[in-house]
Amino acid sequence: MTKDEVKKLRMNSPESLQFLNNATKFYNLMMMYRCAIREIQTKLEVLDDEFSVENNRNPISFIKTRIKQPNSIYDKLQKMGYEFTTENIQTYLNDVAGVRIVCAFIDDIYMISDLITQQDDIKVIEIKDYIKNPKSNGYRSYHMIVEIPVFFAKGKTPMRVELQIRTNGMDFWATLEHQLRYKKGIEEMPGYDEISEELLHSARAIIEADNEMQRIKDKIGMFYEI
Ligand code: GTP
Ligand code: MG
Numbered sequence: 001m002t003k004d005e006v007k008k009l010r011m012n013s014p015e016s017l018q019f020l021n022n023a024t025k026f027y028n029l030m031m032m033y034r035c036a037i038r039e040i041q042t043k044l045e046v047l048d049d050e051f052s053v054e055n056n057r058n059p060i061s062f063i064k065t066r067i068k069q070p071n072s073i074y075d076k077l078q079k080m081g082y083e084f085t086t087e088n089i090q091t092y093l094n095d096v097a098g099v100r101i102v103c104a105f106i107d108d109i110y111m112i113s114d115l116i117t118q119q120d121d122i123k124v125i126e127i128k129d130y131i132k133n134p135k136s137n138g139y140r141s142y143h144m145i146v147e148i149p150v151f152f153a154k155g156k157t158p159m160r161v162e163l164q165i166r167t168n169g170m171d172f173w174a175t176l177e178h179q180l181r182y183k184k185g186i187e188e189m190p191g192y193d194e195i196s197e198e199l200l201h202s203a204r205a206i207i208e209a210d211n212e213m214q215r216i217k218d219k220i221g222m223f224y225e226i
Pocket of ligand 1 (some may be wrong): 095128135137138143162173174175177178
C-alpha cells in the first residue's frame with residue numbers, strides 16, 4: 001500500500017470504509033475456516049481415541065492443519081480468472097482449510113476415510129485416490145474434499161475442507177519432494193530430468209516399504225486384533 005493510500009484510509013474516505021469492510025469480511029471468513037478445521041480435527045481425534053482404547057494402537061500418527069495464506073488465495077483466484085472476494089473464495093476454492101492426516105498403515109487410510117464418509121453431517125464433494133492411481137512424479141495420498149456444517153451465532157454454514165490422508169512414508173516423500181521441487185524455474189536446471197527420475201525411484205522404494213509393513217500387519221492381524 002502506498003503512503004497516499006494509507007492517508008486516505010486515515011481520513012475515513014469511502015475507499016477506507018470499503019477497504020476495512022472487505023478486510024473484516026475476509027478475516028471473518030478465515031475464522032470460519034479455522035472453526036471448520038477444529039470440527040474435523042475433533043472428529044478425527046475421537047475416531048483415533050476410540051480405536052486406541054479398543055485396539056491398543058493409534059491409527060493416526062499425527063494431524064497437521066493449515067489455512068491457505070492470503071497471497072496464495074489471491075494467486076489461485078487470479079489463475080482461475082476470478083476477483084479476490086469472500087464470495088469467490090467460498091464458491092471456487094476447496095482448499096482454504098486443509099487437514100493432513102498421517103496414518104501408520106495403508107488400510108488405516110481407508111478406514112479413516114470410510115468412517116468420516118459415514119458421518120451423516122459430512123458431505124463428500126470429491127475424492128482423488130492418488131494411492132491407487134499415483135501421480136506420474138510418484139506422489140501418493142488420498143485426497144477428500146468434504147463439507148461440514150459449522151454452527152455460528154448467525155446460523156449453520158456448510159464449510160469445505162481438504163483432507164489429505166497418507167502414511168508416514170508417503171508424507172516423508174511428499175514433504176521432501178515439495179521442498180526440493182518448489183524452487184522457481186527448477187525445471188530449467190541442468191540434470192532436472194535425472195532428478196525427477198531419482199525422486200520417482202525413491203517413491204517406489206517407499207511404496208515397497210508401505211506394502212511390506214501392511215503385509216506384516218495383516219499376518220499378525222490373523223492372530224491378534226491390531
Ligand atoms: P492444487 O491446485 O495444487 O491444489 O491442485 P488440485 O486442486 O488439482 O488438487 P490435488 O488434489 O491434485 O492437490 C492438492 C494438494 O495436494 C496440493 O496443493 C499439494 O498440497 C498436494 N499435492 C498434489 N500433488 C503433489 C505433488 O506432486 N507433490 C507434493 N509434494 N504434493 C502434492
Ligand atoms: Mg491446493
